[in-house]
Amino acid sequence: MPFTLATWNINSVRLREPLVLRMLAEHGPDVLCLQECKSPVEKIPLEGFKAAGYTHMVARGQKGYNGVAILSKLPLQDVGDKDFAQLGHARHIAAQLENGTTIHNFYVPAGGDKPDRAINEKFGQKMDYLAEMRDWFHAEKPEKSILVGDLNIAPREDDVWDHKKLLKVVSHTPVEVEALGATQDAGRWVDITRQDIPEGKLYSWWSYRARDWDAADKGRRLDHIWATPDISNAAHSSHIGRAVRGWEQPSDHAPVFATFDL
Known part of the structure; x- marks a missing residue:
């Protein structure tokens, strides 16, 4: 069952519902994982998504910040969530497709401005979150799984x-x-985007602060699609929807795509 999956930090799903609908119409992924929905689950504009063919949703939400959702044309089963670092935030959701593939959707804390937990509590929360993800993957040993989301780290020099x-x-x-690498290694996750696009600069986020984000092109690859080794070879056609960042009233993130022949 081939399916295309996309991940996108939408920065308010209600504010940007028209952009989500446009992206779904133009790109047509079978599964869309959203982060930073900034909405209680009951207020996510599901009717419009259902009308577009995305009749299944698994989500966790909060008023005004965080929030993760998986919209799908394909049937989904909610298989839970984890409150890593005990922050009380809606930052993780997992769902399983009928073919047995589990999809983890993550929104890792951004970490504030200073990379020092002694003076910046948010950075400490980020590091604790990654450490608990690492330990969970060590214990769970995930199989037939895909991990996506805004991981808020650009790991490579060309990211x-x-x-x-x-x-x-x-x-x-x-x-x-280093922390992200340890988390990735713990689940033996394969970076699908870089498996498909191994060389060259690659970004999924451009700051709102840039007067002309496209010309300045000061980007970072913060959004990721990983897969466990048992299915990583089934992935192909990775790309980043850079043009979406230029739409009216955009998120500062662009969607990232991959197709899996499973």
Whole structure:
């Protein structure tokens, strides 16, 4: 059962419902994982998504911030969530397709401005969150699973516009990159985007602060699609919908896509 999956930090699903509907119409993924929905589950505009063919949803929400949702044309079973680092935030949801594939949708904490937990509580929360993800994957040993989401870390030198300038900037610091690597290794996760696009600069996020984000192109690859080794070879056709970042009133993230022949 081939299916295309997309992940997108939407930065308010209610505010940007028209953009979600446009993306679904133009790109047509079978499954769309959203982060930073900023909405209680009951207020997610599901009717419009159902009308577009996305009749299944698994979600966790909060008023005004965080929130994750999986919209799907394919039947989904809710298989739970985890409150990593005990933050009380809606940052993880898992669902299973009828073919037995489990999809984990994550929104890892951004971590604030200073990469020092002694002076920045948010950075400590981010590091604790990653450590608990790592430990969970060590214990659970996931199989036939896909992990997607805004992981808020750009791990490789070519995942950022300037490696040296961003070494002390939260999202690309060595301690974060090491923590993400340990989390990835714990589940033996394969970075599908880089499996398909192994070389070159690649970004999924561009700051709102840039006057002309496209021309400046000071991006970071914060959004990821991973898979366990038993299904990683079934993945192909990865790409980032960069043009979506240029739509009217956009999220600062672009959607990331991959197709799986499972």
